[in-house]
Amino acid sequence: MPISSLSISHIRNIQQAELTPSSRINVIYGENGSGKTSLLEAIHFLGLTRSFRTSQFKYLVTQDTPQALVFAQLAQGAHAAKPLGVERQTSGDVRIRYDANTIDLAELAGLLPLQVINTDTFDLLEGSPANRRQFIDWGAFYFDPAFIQVWRGFKRVLQQRNSLLKCGKIDPAVRQVWDREFIQYAQRITELRFAYIEQLIPDFEAILAHLFSGAEIRLNFSPGWDQKVPLDELLGAQLERDIRQGYTSAGPQRADLRVKADGISAAERLSRGQKKLVVSALKLAQGTLYHRLSGRPCVYLIDDLPSELDQQHSRLFCEYLEQTTNQCFITCVDPASLRTVWRPETDVAYFKINAGELVQTH
Numbered sequence: 212m213p214i215s216s217l218s219i220s221h222i223r224n225i226q227q228a229e230l231t232p233s234s235r236i237n238v239i240y241g242e243n244g245s246g247k248t249s250l251l252e253a254i255h256f257l258g259l260t261r262s263f264r265t266s267q268f269k270y271l272v273t274q275d276t277p278q279a280l281v282f283a284q285l286a287q288g289a290h291a292a293k294p295l296g297v298e299r300q301t302s303g304d305v306r307i308r309y310d311a312n313t314i315d316l317a318e319l320a321g322l323l324p325l326q327v328i329n330t331d332t333f334d335l336l337e338g339s340p341a342n343r344r345q346f347i348d349w350g351a352f353y354f355d356p357a358f359i360q361v362w363r364g365f366k367r368v369l370q371q372r373n374s375l376l377k378c379g380k381i382d383p384a385v386r387q388v389w390d391r392e393f394i395q396y397a398q399r400i401t402e403l404r405f406a407y408i409e410q411l412i413p414d415f416e417a418i419l420a421h422l423f424s425g426a427e428i429r430l431n432f433s434p435g436w437d438q439k440v441p442l443d444e445l446l447g448a449q450l451e452r453d454i455r456q457g458y459t460s461a462g463p464q465r466a467d468l469r470v471k472a473d474g475i476s477a478a479e480r481l482s483r484g485q486k487k488l489v490v491s492a493l494k495l496a497q498g499t500l501y502h503r504l505s506g507r508p509c510v511y512l513i514d515d516l517p518s519e520l521d522q523q524h525s526r527l528f529c530e531y532l533e534q535t536t537n538q539c540f541i542t543c544v545d546p547a548s549l550r551t552v553w554r555p556e557t558d559v560a561y562f563k564i565n566a567g568e569l570v571q572t573h
């Protein structure tokens with residue numbers, strides 16, 4: 212559901228800001244250090260109670276301030292907008308209120324699905340497999356309501372199995388019980404991940420065809436163990452090694468989404484700008500699929516859209532954003548290059564930010 216009004220209190224250098232965003236494209240511009248990324252962090256805080264830039268709230272809240280509050284109205288189509296407020300204290304308390312009710316994080320995530328595209332998004336190609344698992348699991352969470360329970364169950368069994376391995380001496384009967392549960396969860400989580408990826412690939416390929424040329428990009432999901440060998444056999448065969456290491460070496464905790472360009476690791480093969488297009492296509496595909504399945508758009512936070520991209524690719528990127536129904540918050544230093552890319556009928560709002568103060572411009 213798009214944000215139809217936003218009020219931010221005490222997020223980094225933004226003491227207080229109010230804005231009435233467009234339900235489609237919002238361009239936020241300003242000099243270095245003016246607060247552009249902080250504004251995106253405020254929206255991220257509204258959707259997830261935390262920043263994408265720091266895991267520590269004390270760095271997100273304005274210095275020497277005890278609490279941050281972001282308040283919004285979420286549009287409901289033909290119906291009246293509903294209020295959403297997220298308040299967090301440096302002492303630790305978090306309060307999420309939606310339409311006069313207190314809600315929890317999982318409910319919040321369902322209300323405001325967010326996608327961030329920034330320099331950290333390169334980690335989807337260059338970072339560890341954990342980044343790609345997180346990417347898949349974001350999608351699987353929205354794709355199938357059963358996923359969250361399976362994922363939690365799997366995490367619990369994995370932790371228990373690893374604790375057992377660390378003890379060294381394992382009663383084979385106890386191990387068998389744990390392994391049986393481990394395998395059940397492993398198969399279920401893998402089925403859900405496979406099902407999600409299968410749905411995602413056509414969207415990814417269609418978006419990539421719009422944004423990118425020059426190499427053939429292929430996605431290949433690897434579930435975390437050799438599928439030709441039954442998992443119980445593998446767990447048995449690797450037991451000695453697992454005990455030595457103190458953790459389980461085969462299973463969904465090792466899953467990965469390999470991205471190849473012309474048959475070679477995309478992280479090694481592609482230029483920085485090409486990588487930006489590929490990771491953006493992955494994120495945009497998630498939003499497209501989410502929208503198709505739920506009927507609702509995502510909110511995209513795109514930090515410094517033009518960086519790494521030439522004029523032509525910036526334009527293609529914007530053209531694609533314009534075709535979707537997502538609500539986008541796009542930051543840049545100089546808005547000149549983003550002024551001429553939109554069709555006249557697209558609702559685009561411009562905001563200038565200066566030392567944490569926001570004004571709407573034209």
Ligand SMILES: Nc1ncnc2c1ncn2[C@@H]1O[C@H](COP(=O)(O)OP(=O)(O)O)[C@@H](O)[C@H]1O
Binds near residue numbers: 249
């Ligand atoms: N906790 C904080 N309290 C107050 N100001 C902060 C805090 N954290 C960062 N800042 C300041 O906020 C400003 C805005 O940062 P940022 O949003 O990253 O700028 P931009 O993205 O526009 O380059 C910076 O000048 C930074 O020093």
Ligand SMILES: [Mg+2]
Binds near residue numbers: 247248249514
């Ligand atoms: Mg920034």
